[in-house]
Amino acid sequence: MLTPxxxxxxxxxxxxxxxxxxxxxxxxxxxxxxxxxxxDPGPPAILALAAILAGLTLGGIPPSRxxxxxxxxxxxALGVGLANLLFSASNADPAATELARVGPLRLTTEAALIAxxxxxxxxxxxxxxxxxxxxxxxxxxxxxxxxxxxxxARFAYGAxxxxxxxxxxxxxxxxxxxxxxxxxxxxxxxxxxFVSLLVRAIRHADQLALAMDxxxxxxxxxxxxxxxxxxxxxxxxGAGGLAVLGAALxx
Amino acid sequence: MAGPLPLRAEGVSFxxxxxxxxxxxxxxxxxxAGCVLLVVGPSGSGKSTVARAxxxxxxxxxxxxxxxxxRVGDLDVSSATPADAAARVGILFQDPASQxxxxxxxxxxxxxxxxxxxxxxxxxxxxxxxxAEAGLxxxxxxxxxxxxxxEQQRLALAGVEAPFPSVLVLDEPTANLDPAGAVALFARxxxxxxxxxxxxxLVEHRADLAWPLADLVLALDGQGSPIDFGAPADVQVRSGAxxxxxxxxxxxxxxxxxxxxxxxxxxxxxxxxxxxxAPVIVEAHDLRFEYQRGVAAVRDLHxxxxxxxxxxxVGPNGSGKSTVLRLFAGLLRPTAGSVALGGLDPAxxxxxxxxxxxxxxxxxxxxxxxxxxVGEEIAIGLDAAGVAAAAELMERLGMPLAAFGDRSPYxxxxxEQxxLSVATALARRPSLLVLDEPTxxxxxxGWEAMAExxxxxxxxxxxxxxATHDERFAARVAAGAGGRRLEMADGWIVA
Numbered sequence: 001m002l003t004p005x006x007x008x009x010x011x012x013x014x015x016x017x018x019x020x021x022x023x024x025x026x027x028x029x030x031x032x033x034x035x036x037x038x039x040d041p042g043p044p045a046i047l048a049l050a051a052i053l054a055g056l057t058l059g060g061i062p063p064s065r066x067x068x069x070x071x072x073x074x075x076x077a078l079g080v081g082l083a084n085l086l087f088s089a090s091n092a093d094p095a096a097t098e099l100a101r102v103g104p105l106r107l108t109t110e111a112a113l114i115a116x117x118x119x120x121x122x123x124x125x126x127x128x129x130x131x132x133x134x135x136x137x138x139x140x141x142x143x144x145x146x147x148x149x150x151x152x153a154r155f156a157y158g159a160x161x162x163x164x165x166x167x168x169x170x171x172x173x174x175x176x177x178x179x180x181x182x183x184x185x186x187x188x189x190x191x192x193x194f195v196s197l198l199v200r201a202i203r204h205a206d207q208l209a210l211a212m213d214x215x216x217x218x219x220x221x222x223x224x225x226x227x228x229x230x231x232x233x234x235x236x237x238g239a240g241g242l243a244v245l246g247a248a249l250x251x
Numbered sequence: 252m253a254g255p256l257p258l259r260a261e262g263v264s265f266x267x268x269x270x271x272x273x274x275x276x277x278x279x280x281x282x283x284a285g286c287v288l289l290v291v292g293p294s295g296s297g298k299s300t301v302a303r304a305x306x307x308x309x310x311x312x313x314x315x316x317x318x319x320x321x322r323v324g325d326l327d328v329s330s331a332t333p334a335d336a337a338a339r340v341g342i343l344f345q346d347p348a349s350q351x352x353x354x355x356x357x358x359x360x361x362x363x364x365x366x367x368x369x370x371x372x373x374x375x376x377x378x379x380x381x382x383a384e385a386g387l388x389x390x391x392x393x394x395x396x397x398x399x400x401x402e403q404q405r406l407a408l409a410g411v412e413a414p415f416p417s418v419l420v421l422d423e424p425t426a427n428l429d430p431a432g433a434v435a436l437f438a439r440x441x442x443x444x445x446x447x448x449x450x451x452x453l454v455e456h457r458a459d460l461a462w463p464l465a466d467l468v469l470a471l472d473g474q475g476s477p478i479d480f481g482a483p484a485d486v487q488v489r490s491g492a493x494x495x496x497x498x499x500x501x502x503x504x505x506x507x508x509x510x511x512x513x514x515x516x517x518x519x520x521x522x523x524x525x526x527x528x529a530p531v532i533v534e535a536h537d538l539r540f541e542y543q544r545g546v547a548a549v550r551d552l553h554x555x556x557x558x559x560x561x562x563x564x565v566g567p568n569g570s571g572k573s574t575v576l577r578l579f580a581g582l583l584r585p586t587a588g589s590v591a592l593g594g595l596d597p598a599x600x601x602x603x604x605x606x607x608x609x610x611x612x613x614x615x616x617x618x619x620x621x622x623x624x625v626g627e628e629i630a631i632g633l634d635a636a637g638v639a640a641a642a643e644l645m646e647r648l649g650m651p652l653a654a655f656g657d658r659s660p661y662x663x664x665x666x667e668q669x670x671l672s673v674a675t676a677l678a679r680r681p682s683l684l685v686l687d688e689p690t691x692x693x694x695x696x697g698w699e700a701m702a703e704x705x706x707x708x709x710x711x712x713x714x715x716x717x718a719t720h721d722e723r724f725a726a727r728v729a730a731g732a733g734g735r736r737l738e739m740a741d742g743w744i745v746a
Contacts, residue, residue, distance in 0.1 A: 137353040210312060225364070
């Protein structure tokens with residue numbers, strides 16, 4: 001999870017890969033906000049399906065890869081649905097319609113609808129996130145934030161550099177835990193782990209900031225090596241995405 | 252292209268805020284445009300501070316008391332704006348991974364050019380050129396995180412060089428590299444020196460590689476005062492004995508036997524084999540380990556280490572040395588095959604028992620520290636007698652608890668951290684001592700202290716295994732009684 005998604009050439013060159021990350025980010029946000037206006041399982045299910053289909057066709061994501069990206073979180077979606085189905089208050093409500101009886105458990109249609117709605121919503125969020133991550137190079141996202149979104153360069157490139165350091169921090173944590181074991185301390189979590197890790201993270205960040213400053217970062221106006229401009233793809237993907245949202249909600 | 256500029260330091264002294272003593276005292280030097288200045292000194296002599304000061308980072312980014320001036324051409328970098336200093340001086344640091352800002356190689360090289368607002372067409376011409384110069388032609392779209400340490404460091408060098416700095420500062424650029432990586436980086440430095448495109452300042456421990464490149468040598472003592480400054484041959488004649496006394500590495504007259512020229516030489520010329528009836532401490536059969544399924548980091552490993560034996564494990568970065576050490580010490584569980592430590596499965600031994608069987612010095616000792624002071628760190632898990640023995644050990648390592656006991660382990664120099672780590676590993680008299688790169692960045696005195704302690708182990712009835720890039724150290728281990736040298740490549744023991 002911590003390693004940056006290494007998106008392939010096919011994904012980067014696809015329609016979604018060439019679309020400005022800001023458009024995709026805006027669209028994802030619009031879809032999620034749109035979902036707040038309905039409790040039905042229908043619209044989120046449609047949006048989840050649309051995201052997956054778009055990812056596979058317009059995004060060039062290999063199916064196995066997409067499955068890998070959202071398999072763990074889909075399990076969460078199922079769990080949320082199941083928990084709500086089994087433990088919903090409406091199961092105890094005598095006025096609710098009985099759907100099925102499993103041993104001592106009475107399952108009602110009302111509970112099933114709510115559970116389905118919640119599961120579909122988690123599923124939609126996971127699908128949209130997976131498709132976004134699988135078609136967006138982290139560096140390109142930061143470029144778009146700076147060039148098109150006018151985000152401060154120091155913040156954006158600093159965040160990118162920090163993101164790159166995550167796998168290394170995970171390795172450090174593994175070594176810190178091994179060091180505790182070899183010194184006779186039992187495993188598990190201990191506040192000291194965070195102290196050691198924090199020392200590492202701060203040291204790393206200091207060193208990185210120093211290296212960035214020494215390379216003239218923030219010393220004046222910047223130019224860009226990877227210019228981004230708005231194009232027809234941004235319009236097409238933006239309009240198409242909003243149309244799908246509209247269709248899902250007004251169906 | 253600006254071309255090289257002369258460098259001049261006058262009366263430079265600096266004390267970091269909160270430090271008890273100055274890091275630098277009254278430095279004077281002059282380097283002509285296009286020459287190479289080598290800065291040498293024992294650990295804690297302020298070499299890195301000199302490097303940072305030339306790049307204008309000290310005192311700007313590090314608060315403290317500064318006096319004197321460093322001029323690059325006519326610019327006083329100690330009071331210059333970040334933009335002016337960065338326009339003239341580029342600096343390469345020790346740790347390659349914490350210098351790469353962007354994801355892809357070409358983007359990272361372009362980063363410094365973007366910051367100087369280069370035009371796009373100039374960048375598109377310069378970026379591939381800088382990569383090719385660093386021996387990384389065709390690496391444009393590769394991810395920095397997926398390169399080897401040596402490649403990462405050359406990528407970082409390409410990024411620092413791309414804007415044609417007038418002065419290029421390299422602060423222990425090979426400290427984290429294996430011998431092949433260090434040789435490749437030095438080959439690049441030799442080309443740069445021949446081109447005389449930049450004035451070069453090099454801080455480096457590897458004397459055999461660095462001294463032949465230098466036009467001038469600045470030697471510092473442990474207090475940050477200059478010992479000598481001049482042409483390498485003159486410095487060696489005038490102050491050779493003094494440098495040696497300070498624990499500074501000097502180039503060897505001819506290369507030492509068993510060094511780079513003679514790889515594998517130590518294996519058969521190795522010392523007396525340990526007694527075949529000595530108790531077996533580590534035994535591995537068909538050992539295999541995979542970090543990712545299907546990709547073996549260690550494979551088909553058979554090895555027996557007996558009491559009194561000392562094994563030097565050599566091989567390039569990524570050949571599986573550190574993984575072998577962790578398997579032997581029970582820090583990783585084998586994917587297949589078996590390993591026994593004192594007859595037990597080390598991955599299943601309860602930590603308190605394991606600590607008595609094996610001591611481990613990590614490549615990055617800081618990751619192993621558990622306490623807030625050196626005194627507490629040493630005492631973890633020991634009774635009174637153990638603490639007394641540990642205190643004596645610290646004395647032998649040149650870090651008496653009277654002076655170091657109250658200091659934070661995180662604030663020690665790299666060499667001191669490693670010695671502290673050795674002391675904590677040895678304090679319980681483990682039957683197996685495991686060392687990952689024990690001589691990294693050590694000055695000569697630290698190196699010799701380490702070698703003597705390892706000599707003493709054999710008589711204590713323990714065994715030792717060390718992964719090392721330091722051929723001199725490997726040869727020393729292999730030459731003694733019970734010594735062996737094993738070479739790894741791609742997860743296999745090949746010699």
